[in-house]
Amino acid sequence: KQEVTQIPAALSVPEGENLVLNCSFTDSAIYNLQWFRQDPGKGLTSLLLIQSSQREQTSGRLNASLDKSSGRSTLYIAASQPGDSATYLCAVINYGQNFVFGPGTRLSVLP
Amino acid sequence: NAGVTQTPKFQVLKTGQSMTLQCAQDMNHNSMYWYRQDPGMGLRLIYYSASEGTTDKGEVPNGYNVSRLNKREFSLRLESAAPSQTSVYFCASTPLRGAYSNQPQHFGDGTRLSIL
Numbered sequence: 001k002q003e004v005t006q007i008p009a010a011l012s013v014p015e016g017e018n019l020v021l022n023c024s025f026t027d028s029a030i031y032n033l034q035w036f037r038q039d040p041g042k043g044l045t046s047l048l049l050i051q052s053s054q055r056e057q058t059s060g061r062l063n064a065s066l067d068k069s070s071g072r073s074t075l076y077i078a079a080s081q082p083g084d085s086a087t088y089l090c091a092v093i094n095y096g097q098n099f100v101f102g103p104g105t106r107l108s109v110l111p
Numbered sequence: 112n113a114g115v116t117q118t119p120k121f122q123v124l125k126t127g128q129s130m131t132l133q134c135a136q137d138m139n140h141n142s143m144y145w146y147r148q149d150p151g152m153g154l155r156l157i158y159y160s161a162s163e164g165t166t167d168k169g170e171v172p173n174g175y176n177v178s179r180l181n182k183r184e185f186s187l188r189l190e191s192a193a194p195s196q197t198s199v200y201f202c203a204s205t206p207l208r209g210a211y212s213n214q215p216q217h218f219g220d221g222t223r224l225s226i227l
Binding site: 004009034041042043044045046049089091098099101102103104 | 115144146151152153154155156159169201203214215216217218219220221
């Protein structure tokens with residue numbers, strides 16, 4: 001059974017710092033991995049999707065990498081801003097299965 | 112663009128009451144999903160519908176039923192609500208189910224349900 005963990009559970013950083021969020025999964029035979037952002041009281045918004053054949057994806061100040069063999073993905077946020085404060089979740093999907101989500105990392109960027 | 116719309120946004124029920132959570136998407140997606148989100152546990156899949164006319168159980172289906180009314184609408188019903196079903200419920204959709212789609216899931220804003 002696929003299991004997804006995210007470390008740390010919560011993170012607080014001053015504005016302007018670069019930061020890394022981690023996602024680990026137990027079954028490396030994934031089809032794709034997605035990173036989502038969730039604001040308080042809202043649903044999830046997709047940030048980046050990495051297909052199994054890809055190593056990374058970039059969108060603006062966000063860069064997500066994927067290492068299938070080690071069961072890890074990282075989300076790198078450059079020059080963090082208070083508006084980046086949210087909970088970040090990763091989700092993976094294996095062939096023939098449904099998405100499995102991690103518990104999320106709650107990020108606070110302090111002005 | 113509406114995307115995925117869920118109603119109601121908030122609801123308080125007494126133990127034993129029933130209710131239906133509504134979800135509709137306007138993106139012509141084939142697959143729709145119901146999740147529950149509990150603190151520290153991420154999202155867990157309750158039921159999904161890979162295409163119109165089909166529904167299947169997810170990880171935590173007990174105490175719930177679903178109906179894929181048409182391509183747009185996918186409802187979740189609690190027949191006899193229990194305090195353990197207090198949670199935030201999310202509906203999501205994708206063009207195709209899971210591993211047949213490299214498109215991201217689109218989520219509604221959730222229904223916050225409290226069972227007293």
